Amino acid sequence: MAEQDQDKTQPATPFKLKEARNKGQVAKSLELNSLLIMSAFLFVVYLWGDQFIYQELILESYIFEQSASVSFEPARLVNWLGLIMQEVFMIFIPLIAFLVVIAIASNVIQTGFVFSFFPLKPDLKRINPVAGLKRLFSTKLLFEAVKSFIKLGVFSSILYFTLLGLMPELFGLMHMDPVHYPIRILSMTVEVIVKILLGLMIIALLDVLYTRWEYAKQMRMSHRDVKEEAKRREGDPQVRAKIKELQREAAKRSESLKRVPDADVLITNPTHISIALKYKPEQMRAPILLAKGAGNLASKMRKVANKHQIPVIESKLLARTLFKSIGIDEPVRAEHFDQIAEVYAQLYQASESNLSVRSKNVE
Numbered sequence: 001m002a003e004q005d006q007d008k009t010q011p012a013t014p015f016k017l018k019e020a021r022n023k024g025q026v027a028k029s030l031e032l033n034s035l036l037i038m039s040a041f042l043f044v045v046y047l048w049g050d051q052f053i054y055q056e057l058i059l060e061s062y063i064f065e066q067s068a069s070v071s072f073e074p075a076r077l078v079n080w081l082g083l084i085m086q087e088v089f090m091i092f093i094p095l096i097a098f099l100v101v102i103a104i105a106s107n108v109i110q111t112g113f114v115f116s117f118f119p120l121k122p123d124l125k126r127i128n129p130v131a132g133l134k135r136l137f138s139t140k141l142l143f144e145a146v147k148s149f150i151k152l153g154v155f156s157s158i159l160y161f162t163l164l165g166l167m168p169e170l171f172g173l174m175h176m177d178p179v180h181y182p183i184r185i186l187s188m189t190v191e192v193i194v195k196i197l198l199g200l201m202i203i204a205l206l207d208v209l210y211t212r213w214e215y216a217k218q219m220r221m222s223h224r225d226v227k228e229e230a231k232r233r234e235g236d237p238q239v240r241a242k243i244k245e246l247q248r249e250a251a252k253r254s255e256s257l258k259r260v261p262d263a264d265v266l267i268t269n270p271t272h273i274s275i276a277l278k279y280k281p282e283q284m285r286a287p288i289l290l291a292k293g294a295g296n297l298a299s300k301m302r303k304v305a306n307k308h309q310i311p312v313i314e315s316k317l318l319a320r321t322l323f324k325s326i327g328i329d330e331p332v333r334a335e336h337f338d339q340i341a342e343v344y345a346q347l348y349q350a351s352e353s354n355l356s357v358r359s360k361n362v363e
Contacts, residue, residue: 010226012219015233020219026111027215031147031207033106035200040102042193044095045186053182055091059084143210147203154199162192256291256328257304263290265347266305267322270314274298275322276305277332279344286331287340292323311350313343 012020020026045052063084107114163170166188173181221229256276260266263276264287273294279287293301305312318339326332332340 007222008220008225010221010223011216012221013226013229015229016219016221021111021114024114026114027212028107028110029204029208029211031200031204032110033103035197035204036106036109037099037102038193038197038200040099041095042190042197044098045190045193049186049190050183052091052095053186057182059087059091062087140214143214147207151203154203155196158195158199159192162195166191256293256297257300259291260301260304260310261308263305263310265343266301266310266312267315267319267343268298268302268312269316269319272298273319273323274301274305275319276301276310277340277343284331286334286337287344288331289322289326289328292326292328294323311347313346315339315343318343 066080169184169188173184176184260276263278265277267275267277274292274297275289276291277287278284278290291301302312304310318336321336322332
């Protein structure tokens with residue numbers, strides 16, 4: 001196994017990464033998820049924490065007021081407890097919903113939308129004792145162990161020194177009105193969470209870097225893997241058909257320059273697209289698209305047309321439409337007849353004017 005891993009020196013191909021993604025195998029840092037969720041929780045507490053506490057105090061006051069007079073008959077007691085649970089649910093459901101959205105968004109931010117049932121399928125390799133021993137002594141498990149010790153040390157230190165600094169304030173609560181306890185405790189909790197988040201940022205950054213490195217290492221391929229993948233992909237009927245289609249299209253376009261001298265007219269965009277048309281009324285029901293080109297090929301087609309004195313007419317909309325909708329050697333469609341008739345009318349007028357000029361010169 002070690003020799004096989006050493007042979008895998010090539011980075012993963014886009015096709016392999018796509019296959020892995022379809023199986024739900026992506027680089028995802030759980031520490032970054034935790035950081036984003038805790039940050040969102042802190043944001044909510046900072047903005048609306050006092051409102052949550054106020055609503056909780058109102059609910060608690062209601063419970064204490066009603067508890068003395070509430071009936072202990074099973075039906076009424078269940079109804080009363082149901083009302084209380086409904087109020088608690090209404091207080092916390094916005095917070096829970098917000099955190100769920102953040103949890104989903106944190107995954108989407110890292111990996112995009114990934115949805116796969118493949119991880120749920122039974123796999124005998126997961127219960128392979130040899131593979132289990134390999135995972136037991138893997139660098140990933142070692143990293144997770146080191147990360148856990150770092151987290152324990154960082155969070156313990158933060159809690160210790162933060163609470164040590166808050167001790168005077170905690171003892172000061174004994175001299176305050178109990179009504180102010182929730183606000184003060186919330187303020188101290190926010191301070192602790194902020195410091196924990198600062199420590200978690202460093203851990204999350206290390207985890208993101210390691211997770212991506214480990215994923216890239218896991219996806220690496222050997223030269224043999226790359227060749228086998230290429231053979232497998234070329235064997236796909238859809239891939240072969242697509243390749244042949246592209247080859248035919250490329251061959252047709254390479255012939256475009258040779259066919260321009262046979263055209264009646266070259267319709268241009270004027271700089272990005274060139275369309276060569278041919279029409280013989282006695283042989284064709286509609287004009288045929290002899291050649292078409294875009295970019296550099298269009299420029300070369302215009303040069304050939306000028307060299308062979310083929311009329312060049314600018315019609316931006318018609319050129320774009322024919323380029324997108326008509327293939328080489330295909331007749332134009334009925335919906336384009338009016339515009340093409342105008343083009344050929346211009347050709348006829350130009351030829352008539354040239355004839356009249358020549359006749360005057362002869363006279």
